[in-house]
Each structure stands twice: as structure tokens, then as C-alpha cells.
Amino acid sequence: MYAALWRLVPGPWPVKLLAMVLLAAVVVAICFVWVFPAVAPLMPFNGNTVGQ
Amino acid sequence: MTQVRRAAGVLGELLITAGVLVLLFVVWQLWWTDVTAGREQARTVTSLEQQFDRSGLPDRPVVASGATGSAPSTSAPAPTARKDPLVTFSGVPKGKAFAIIRVPRYGSDYARPILQGTGTDILQQGVGHYVGTAMPGQVGNFAIAGHRTTYGRPFHDIDKLQRGDVVIIETKQDYFVYRVRRHTIVRPWQTDVIAPVPQHTGEQPSARWLTMTSCHPKYSAAYRYISFAKLAEKVPRGKGLPKSLLEVKG
Numbered sequence: 001m002y003a004a005l006w007r008l009v010p011g012p013w014p015v016k017l018l019a020m021v022l023l024a025a026v027v028v029a030i031c032f033v034w035v036f037p038a039v040a041p042l043m044p045f046n047g048n049t050v051g052q
Numbered sequence: 053m054t055q056v057r058r059a060a061g062v063l064g065e066l067l068i069t070a071g072v073l074v075l076l077f078v079v080w081q082l083w084w085t086d087v088t089a090g091r092e093q094a095r096t097v098t099s100l101e102q103q104f105d106r107s108g109l110p111d112r113p114v115v116a117s118g119a120t121g122s123a124p125s126t127s128a129p130a131p132t133a134r135k136d137p138l139v140t141f142s143g144v145p146k147g148k149a150f151a152i153i154r155v156p157r158y159g160s161d162y163a164r165p166i167l168q169g170t171g172t173d174i175l176q177q178g179v180g181h182y183v184g185t186a187m188p189g190q191v192g193n194f195a196i197a198g199h200r201t202t203y204g205r206p207f208h209d210i211d212k213l214q215r216g217d218v219v220i221i222e223t224k225q226d227y228f229v230y231r232v233r234r235h236t237i238v239r240p241w242q243t244d245v246i247a248p249v250p251q252h253t254g255e256q257p258s259a260r261w262l263t264m265t266s267c268h269p270k271y272s273a274a275y276r277y278i279s280f281a282k283l284a285e286k287v288p289r290g291k292g293l294p295k296s297l298l299e300v301k302g
Contacts, residue, residue, distance in 0.1 A: 045271055
């Protein structure tokens with residue numbers, strides 16, 4: 001899977017590496033900004049209040 | 053055979069990716085939410101302070117500098133809580149920051165905003181006030197909730213509070229100085245801790261309580277750590293906070 005992605009990215013290997021790092025950074029950013037904040041309230045360890 | 057091997061390879065990579073994402077979530081939850089929420093809460097405290105400074109005494113007739121003329125002179129003084137002459141509080145809308153909590157035990161610079169309501173989104177922005185419970189300084193129980201871990205963790209050290217420790221609630225007009233009396237650990241559904249007389253549902257309150265709730269143990273939501281404090285004194289905000297209050301002994 002990742003090998004195929006590596007082959008898919010054009011350019012010499014330093015360029016490929018840079019592209020992969022940037023891609024990873026984008027994935028992390030999407031997770032931090034949108035995915036994780038949406039998932040967090042469903043986790044069972046975030047309650048501080050009494051009642052419902 | 054090679055196809056099976058290739059499929060196994062892809063599956064392995066997917067599983068590793070999933071593992072990395074879960075770890076990333078842990079990093080985000082335990083570290084990043086503290087960074088962002090801490091920053092945001094500090095900003096809210098600063099703006100609250102400025103707001104309090106500006107409107108030092110509410111309902112003071114605005115002295116118009118120059119010829120603005122139309123200062124609403126005697127219109128609508130803030131509705132006072134009828135049966136409680138000590139404090140005046142008008143309805144605070146949900147999600148609005150209206151007070152600052154200071155706990156010298158957590159450091160003289162510890163200050164967090166208190167917002168109206170206890171929804172998930174509100175508790176990410178600071179300490180939440182249980183709607184329907186008393187307001188700061190009022191007879192009854194001023195009940196607030198805060199995160200023990202994550203999102204700036206305002207009540208991370210709720211278990212470090214000792215009997216006699218000072219908890220200061222700063223409002224537009226006053227510093228309400230509470231002193232910690234006792235703590236308890238309850239189940240999340242035991243709502244009697246925020247009753248007007250804590251743990252005595254249905255009784256008529258005569259004292260001014262402060263109740264802090266947070267989760268317990270850390271990183272779990274199985275129990276709630278509850279700390280009860282009682283109003284010791286009220287200092288007008290204009291006078292400034294006595295330095296002696298900010299010192300912690302023991």
C-alpha cells in the first residue's frame with residue numbers, strides 16, 4: 001500500500017520523501033482539527049458533571 | 053499465493069496505520085487539548101478582567117464625556133435577587149463567561165473562566181456553572197464542574213484541596229472568598245451534591261455553599277470527586293484582593 005504510494009509520487013527520492021512528509025502532516029492536521037474533536041465526546045472518560 | 057501475501061501485507065499496513073491513528077488521538081486528547089484550551093481559557097480570563105475593570109460598578113450612571121446626551125439615566129437597574137441582598141445577579145445566558153475562579157493552592161496565577169452551563173462544549177472552554185444552582189455568593193449552592201484531565205484540566209488538582217483552603221470567585225462587583233470544608237467521592241448520578249444544601253435534597257438553604265465537581269479517578273469517568281466550600285467573606289472588587297488570601301500555608 002505505502003510502497004505503491006511511494007511509486008505513485010513523481011520525482012527523485014528527496015522530492016518523494018518531502019511529499020510523503022507533507023501528506024502525513026495534512027492527515028495529522030485533518031485529524032486534530034476535525035476528526036478527533038468530533039470523536040472525543042463519544043469517549044467514556046470525559047465526564048465531570050453529576051446528572052445526565 | 054503471492055496474492056494472499058500481498059493482501060496480508062496491505063492488511064498489516066492498514067492495522068499499523070490504525071494503531072498510529074489511535075496513538076495520535078491519545079496525543080491529541082492528553083496534550084493538544086490542554087495546549088489549545090489552556091490558551092483559550094487564559095484569553096477568556098483576560099477579557100473578563102478587562103470587562104470587569106471597565107464596568108467596575110454596574111448600573112452606575114454613565115458620565116457622558118462630551119455631548120452624547122442620551123445616556124439612559126435611570127432606566128432599568130439590574131434586577132436584584134429578591135431574597136438575597138448580598139448579591140445582585142441578572143440572568144446569564146448559557147455559554148457566557150461571567151466569573152473567574154482563583155485557587156491560591158494551585159498557584160497565585162491560577163485563574164480560569166466560569167461559564168454558564170455544563171455542556172460538553174462549554175466545559176472545553178472553562179469551568180461550567182450548573183444552571184439552576186445559586187450564583188456566586190448567593191444563599192444555596194453555587195455548583196461548578198471542570199475537567200480533571202484534558203481541555204486545560206482546570207480541576208486537575210481538585211484532590212489537593214485541603215480544609216480551609218481558599219477558593220475565590222471573582223465577579224464584576226466582588227471577590228467571593230470561599231473556604232474548603234470537605235470532599236466526597238460519589239457516583240455520577242448522585243446529584244444531591246449540588247442540592248441547595250449539599251447532600252440534603254429538599255432542605256431549605258441558609259448557608260452559601262460552593263461545590264466543585266470533577267471526574268475521578270483521573271482519566272476515568274467512573275466516579276466524581278466533589279469538593280465543598282463555604283462562603284467566608286466578600287471583598288468588593290474595587291478594593292482589590294487581599295494579598296494574604298493568595299498565600300498558601302501547609
